[in-house]
Amino acid sequence: MLTKRIIPCLDVTGGRVVKGVSFVQLRDAGDPVDLAALYDQEGADELVFLDITASSDARQIMIDVVERVSNEVFIPFTVGGGLRNVEDMRQILEAGADKVSLNTAAVFTPEIIAEGAAKFGNQCIVVAIDAKRIEGEIQVVKEGPYDIDKDSRWEIYTHGGRKPTGIDAVKWAKEIVRLGSGEILLTSMDCDGHQDGYDLELTRAISEAVNVPVIASGGAGKFEHFYDAVVEGKADAVLAASLFHYGTYSIGQVKDYLSSKGIPIRNIGKG
């Protein structure tokens, strides 16, 4: 049986790992290769690296990080942040990443999803969605095929969660899969950084709308949150950053808990 994946996320800037609360207030804490190896030993099923500086001169630093990680760590990992075109994707994949994660660029130039999928295969292309609950009365501004309408509940944001787009999260999820995204990394901006649990309604709505795996992200604070994300949210994988990063819980503790609750999990250490 396919197991549910537990994925630590490492935010990287200038070759170092950091983590913010609700995308601000960054704190420096560690070398990406050491942390990746540690998470691997603890039983992480995959890793995600997000390059949060993502200026073009930082690209080479990230490529070096990817290269060093892939020399030492033999579990799959995804790299995202500032990837704008097929050439950016190629550099990261050739350095040793298994998948690339697209976000802002996918919204403004959706054709790069299809180009990347054609070039590297759908399984390499993760599209990240940063979604936020729509509060109050919905303003329908334009009439594009993925724009929010009267029934929309979540809007997607770009630029690390700073810019609203007027695009409906569920419609967008279906569109990116149609274009060739092999997986969705779904972050709830309302829940991220608050450790009060994942947005289960959002996760379930997206997971039921598409036929590719969905990684739930944003809000993990307790063991139960992981359980709820896979059972109620129907997530295929769960991602967390600060919880693991600051040692609140180890990946092993989360896996033991889920396993005791009957969730299929890869046992740590011995296969």
Added chain:
Amino acid sequence: MIAIIDYGAGNLRSVAKAITKLGYQVEITSDPNKVLEADIVILPGVGAAGDTMDSLQKLELVEPIKRVIKEAKPFFGICLGLQVLLTSTEESGGYECFNLIPGIVRLLPPNLKVPEMGWNQLKQKISHPIFEGIPDMSNFYFVHSYYVDPADKSVVAGETDYGVNFCSMIIKDNMVATQFHPEKSGETGLKLLSNFLKLNTNSK
């Protein structure tokens, strides 16, 4: 010399890094002569079967690969490197493959998410020294939308359950091939690769 065949597959560097980590030297090559000269041949793969067959043909690698396998050289196929060994695939609108292992490559059942992506268990169907130190039902990392359905079930070395019980590992003569990615399956995957290489470097 251990040759990793380069036809543009995304994961060949990961495979090379895993084998290098195990202390062996590898040569990444798309030169048919180098493939013919190699002591051990590894065919990685990720992506679409049609593209893979087209690339292998364009690089004139199909006949050399068939030849090294027929000459009983140790061969390890990974993911698409397994699928292309069969007769044909349903992928890419239907494609003829190597026909070294009679059988069809089929699409995973529609009731589950496709691709299958993540860690799943390998049920060992035979006893073989390649499994030394690897407990039955160990988890390996899978990324695939299609699976192999060999006509002769005696080649099935391992099976995995994803809506259907599919053949996830084949051993036939000198050929070992896996649907999963040992190069991305942590310690367990490295152990499998290490066992394969030890078995085939000691016997020389």
